[in-house]
Amino acid sequence: MLTSNKISSLVIDTLRKQTRGQNIAVLFLYCDYQSQKDQSVVNMIGSLVRQATLRVQRIPNEIKSAFDESKLEGGDGLPLLDMVKLFVKVSGYMEVVYLCVDAVDEVVPHHRLEFLRALREIVEDAPNVRLFLTGRPYIRAELDKHITKKACAIHVMADQGDITRYLSQKMDDDDEQDPGLMTEDLKNNIMETMLEKASEM
Secondary structure (H helix, E strand, O other): OOOHHHHHHHHHHHHHHHHOOOOEEEEEEEOOHHHHHHOOHHHHHHHHHHHHHHHOOOOOHHHHHHHHHHHHOOOOOOOHHHHHHHHHHHHOOOOEEEEEEEOHHHOOHHHHHHHHHHHHHHHHHOOOEEEEEOOOHHHHHHHHHHOOOOOOOOOOOOOHHHHHHHHHHHHHHHHHHOOOOOOHHHHHHHHHHHHHHHHHO
């Protein structure tokens, strides 16, 4: 079964193989609701700036001076607007930048709007940036509203057979470790519920 994380990894790996040796960067973020503390928009865009900087042959003076200036002013880090500008500047050193963001729906709602606006600004100011996002279907309306470039949506469905095989294996493993832990009725209920939930995604 391909989860969105596996799909993103597959896309990232494929892009890296196809662009190896070229002046092309493949950058990525894996969003996770459990990591809310680290998922401020400044941190996420900052991670992209770091990844992009590692792809250029020498660190641009603008980046050095921006971070030096930030340290002199107390070291609280750069504001989001400056971080976005730095990302756009560094992206200009590359022919194409593929920016992959997995599970954008996992970004907490009060950060997500700001994050999507930052991505929109990047795409508008850096025409060489190509954006690839994954998320649950309900996020599409937000993406349509805030990411203004023409986009193509691909709906990926979970394979019912894969889910059935995976759950059966897991329940068999549990039975081996603790026989009698689950009744057949409980196993059937788990299977039905999981298949139903998967079909709603």
